[in-house]
Amino acid sequence: MKKADEHARPRGKTLLGSPCGKLRLYRKLAAWMVASAMLAIAIVGSFRSSALDLSLEVSFPADLDWGVLDIGENRSGMQVISVQSDVGYKVYARADRDRLSQWDQRYMSYVAGKEMTEPLLLVSERGTFAVGMTDILIADRSSSSQSETVSFWFVQRVGFDDTPAPLNRVYRILLTYTVVQDV
């Protein structure tokens, strides 16, 4: 019995009183130090972000009223996206549909089954693309430190399979441009 009491540890000295306890304590301290260091890095990083003024300013082209399209190839005026970015960026374009479609201006909705025969083409520095519902990369600026413009234009081919829209209808398509800074 006395021998057993000799090995009993006094209360309150469980951790520091044995090598195993010290090891546990060191592990906890190390974990907290790692967490603290990460938080510190993040906070410093956020301040650094402010100091660098990492920003992206973009102006997109206005809505385009193309007027009356003639038989043959119709080319729009130049469309310009102005980008001011501290880092490189990419510009994507997509549409809400694959062809210009008749749009009822009274009901503000598309008319089913009434679309142009040929797709809308976008001509950019990277080539000519048929605009559709998936993003297409129209500009890739790997590095940029000042204001730049991305210029492009549209081409719409019209044939005798295309019919004029009746009163209160036009052909319409809605484009979405996305400018993404390089990480």
Added chain:
Amino acid sequence: MTKASLSYESKEVRTGGSSRRFRTRPVVVLAICIAALLSPDVIADTQVGHQEIVAQVAHAIELTVPAAYDWGVLSIGENESSLQDIIVRSTAPYDLFIRADRTRLAEYDLASGHYVSGGRELKDSLQWKEASMETYFYVDTIDLPVISGGSPTGSDGTVISLLFRQIVDYGDQALPDGLVYRIVLTYTAMNTV
């Protein structure tokens, strides 16, 4: 005991009779998440803009008319021409008309390129019909409808075939060399809006 101390499982530490849990792994995970959220290097700014494009398709029509037709020598009786094809391509409904510069074929001088003043004419007026129809009509100097309210044609167009008929009898005179009987037809196609 050794195995437990190597893992990051929660460990219970008793101090002075009280019990407290120190969970080290959640703390590290939380810190990593916060760091990831705050770190500027992994956040790419993105801007999205929209542009509406609207347009109209022009009312357009294209007409291909037959080449000049040399009917050759007309015989006594009814002379029917070969099919004369008119091709219309239109984005919208259309009308097609025919008219002539005169109603009867008249004496024409090939050398001078003019009708002979006071010259001869065939006794019967030229007649025309759409090939699929039964009835012939006389040509006139005013527009006569060939197609009224034709449907938009598409890129292939619509072919309208015409036939002409000329009746010749002994009252009509044969012409010397250098002279022919002639008439000029004019086709007009227009969109109906």
